[in-house]
Amino acid sequence: xxxxxxxxxxxxxxxxxxxxxxxxxxxxxxxxxxxxxxxxxxxxxxxxxxxxxxxxxxxxxxxxxxxxxxxxxxxxxxxxxxxxxxxxxxxxxxxxxxxxxxxxxxxxxxxxxxxxxxxxxxxxxxxxxxxxxxxxxxxxxxxxxxxxxxxxxxxxxxxxxxxxxxxxxxxxxxxxxxxxxxxxxxxxxxxxxxxxxxxxxxxxxxxxxxxxxxxxxxxxxxxxxxxxxxxxxxxxxxxxxxxxxxxxxxxxxxxxxxxxxxxxxxxxxxxxxxxxxxxxxxxxxxxxxxxxxxxxxxx
Amino acid sequence: xxxxxxxxxxxxxxxxxxxxxxxxxxxxxxxxxxxxxxxxxxxxxxxxxxxxxxxxxxxxxxxxxxxxxxxxxxxxxxxxxxxxxxxxxxxxxxxxxxxxxxxxxxxxxxxxxxxxxxxxxxxxxxxxxxxxxxxxxxxxxxxxxxxxxxxxxxxxxxxxxxxxxxxxxxxxxxxxxxxxxxxxxxxxxxxxxxxxxxxxxxxxxxxxxxxxxxxxxxxxxxxxxxxxxxxxxxxxxxxxxxxxxxxxxxxxxxxxxxxxxxxxxxxxxxxxxxxxxxxxxxxxxxx
Numbered sequence: 242x243x244x245x246x247x248x249x250x251x252x253x254x255x256x257x258x259x260x261x262x263x264x265x266x267x268x269x270x271x272x273x274x275x276x277x278x279x280x281x282x283x284x285x286x287x288x289x290x291x292x293x294x295x296x297x298x299x300x301x302x303x304x305x306x307x308x309x310x311x312x313x314x315x316x317x318x319x320x321x322x323x324x325x326x327x328x329x330x331x332x333x334x335x336x337x338x339x340x341x342x343x344x345x346x347x348x349x350x351x352x353x354x355x356x357x358x359x360x361x362x363x364x365x366x367x368x369x370x371x372x373x374x375x376x377x378x379x380x381x382x383x384x385x386x387x388x389x390x391x392x393x394x395x396x397x398x399x400x401x402x403x404x405x406x407x408x409x410x411x412x413x414x415x416x417x418x419x420x421x422x423x424x425x426x427x428x429x430x431x432x433x434x435x436x437x438x439x440x441x442x443x444x445x446x447x448x449x450x451x452x453x454x455x456x457x458x459x460x461x462x463x464x465x466x467x468x469x470x471x472x473x474x475x476x477x478x479x480x481x482x483x484x485x486x487x488x489x490x491x492x493x494x495x496x497x498x499x500x501x502x503x504x505x506x507x508x509x510x511x512x513x514x515x516x517x518x519x520x521x522x523x524x525x526x527x528x529x530x531x532x533x534x535x536x537x538x539x540x
Numbered sequence: 541x542x543x544x545x546x547x548x549x550x551x552x553x554x555x556x557x558x559x560x561x562x563x564x565x566x567x568x569x570x571x572x573x574x575x576x577x578x579x580x581x582x583x584x585x586x587x588x589x590x591x592x593x594x595x596x597x598x599x600x601x602x603x604x605x606x607x608x609x610x611x612x613x614x615x616x617x618x619x620x621x622x623x624x625x626x627x628x629x630x631x632x633x634x635x636x637x638x639x640x641x642x643x644x645x646x647x648x649x650x651x652x653x654x655x656x657x658x659x660x661x662x663x664x665x666x667x668x669x670x671x672x673x674x675x676x677x678x679x680x681x682x683x684x685x686x687x688x689x690x691x692x693x694x695x696x697x698x699x700x701x702x703x704x705x706x707x708x709x710x711x712x713x714x715x716x717x718x719x720x721x722x723x724x725x726x727x728x729x730x731x732x733x734x735x736x737x738x739x740x741x742x743x744x745x746x747x748x749x750x751x752x753x754x755x756x757x758x759x760x761x762x763x764x765x766x767x768x769x770x771x772x773x774x775x776x777x778x779x780x781x782x783x784x785x786x787x788x789x790x791x792x793x794x795x796x797x798x799x800x801x802x803x804x805x806x807x808x809x810x811x812x813x814x815x816x817x818x819x820x821x822x823x824x825x826x827x
Binding site: 470 | 584596734759
């Protein structure tokens with residue numbers, strides 16, 4: 242139906258109950274079923290209708306947090322490196338799921354939970370679609386240091402990796418968590434069966450690393466503190482293909498992951514067989530999650 | 541509002557065929573500004589601002605093109621590229637005093653200096669969530685003390701003695717302010733430090749060169765302020781660099797000076813900087 246229609250009175254047409262009722266009913270029908278053509282462009286302002294914001298929140302860590310990991314301790318946030326011919330890490334992560342263990346930044350997790358949001362879920366009954374979730378993370382790395390168990394000072398063998406992770410949910414029908422997932426570079430079709438991403442051609446898009454400053458390592462000790470005050474800033478999105486890839490990543494086989502229900506800033510400590518224990522202090526951090534309507538809004 | 545109907549439904553009395561309906565009855569169906577409780581339900585006056593979602597045709601909704609610019613979000617930015625130097629005179633007699641008694645925001649607030657190009661003022665037409673984002677690079681010429689393994693831990697952790705040269709006395713610190721500091725100043729989160737840039741300050745020698753390669757810092761920060769009220773606002777980065785007459789000494793030998801200096805951070809150089817803001821009209825009900 243286009244705009245409101247109104248049949249004009251004809252010349253010498255009588256003003257009868259029927260004719261008047263017909264015109265009034267036409268007007269009523271139009272006003273009770275207003276279509277988009279009935280309004281001019283720009284007819285609506287902030288006082289009409291809803292918001293493009295589906296979800297928006299932020300969390301800030303104001304108390305310094307200490308993170309520490311030791312090579313081989315799987316329960317600690319150890320960043321698993323590939324090993325080169327000499328048995329030393331070269332900085333690249335192993336393929337998932339054997340790509341290290343991560344934990345949330347902060348003593349209190351730097352994590353934002355929300356009612357799980359579907360991506361690209363616009364339907365006639367639910368006319369907002371969130372095409373992606375925008376995430377911003379800042380963290381201040383005060384120092385990175387480690388223990389050199391072999392007595393060879395070598396800075397390159399320790400560091401800290403920081404990234405953004407999201408928690409996937411299956412809508413069945415009550416959302417149930419399927420775990421925390423990374424955001425990978427789009428090097429394979431999103432709906433392809435998960436294949437361990439090789440050695441070099443997959444990477445976590447939002448991952449950032451910081452190494453120590455000079456003279457950080459001391460044989461047998463972990464007590465030197467050289468403040469480097471490095472800011473890590475991450476801006477990334479969680480996309481529908483990330484949900485597809487995460488579903489394929491699950492070891493039990495493809496399962497639908499329909500929703501994103503939490504986002505966190507995550508940390509993993511880079512250790513090697515040369516620098517077994519790495520420690521860092523995250524002085525402060527803040528995380529923001531923004532989900533906007535990606536399709537036309539229903540007002 | 542439920543679907544609207546006429547004050548005098550035309551199919552019912554008093555409008556009947558053969559009658560001569562009075563002008564008041566027809567007029568009140570066309571326009572009848574009814575009492576508040578019945579707003580928009582009695583006449584074609586419903587068009588005067590009383591239509592709502594119940595009046596929309598379900599399968600043919602409005603599009604974004606019907607929205608006025610700024611009705612959902614807005615934003616702006618400022619920036620500058622020219623290097624800018626902030627000298628010691630701006631911060632005379634000031635110290636961060638980090639060793640266990642870090643000064644409060646209230647004490648430090650007045651000592652920060654705004655950075656041109658890293659601040660914005662703007663007007664919010666309605667209450668909104670405001671996202672600030674900024675980029676800045678900076679470094680200083682503070683003396684970089686080589687750490688010794690028994691230096692004092694600035695925050696009192698066990699196992700440290702001595703003086704930490706690189707914390708509190710020779711850093712240039714940036715902090716986000718908004719609404720001229722009258723709003724909430726985050727004491728920890730929206731603050732970044734740049735370590736000292738003069739290298740080789742060891743063994744009683746004066747610093748020999750400026751090592752901005754390793755000690756310059758950048759900060760691409762952000763802050764989300766939820767529910768900022770409508771009206772005029774400001775936000776910007778400000779700089780503080782401690783400058784005192786503190787005399788640095790060797791932590792191994794307090795009687796041995798590292799060279800008398802009448803200040804710690806003589807100069808801070810700010811490089812490219814910018815400040816952006818985006819506001820979003822918040823949802824009344826979040827999913």
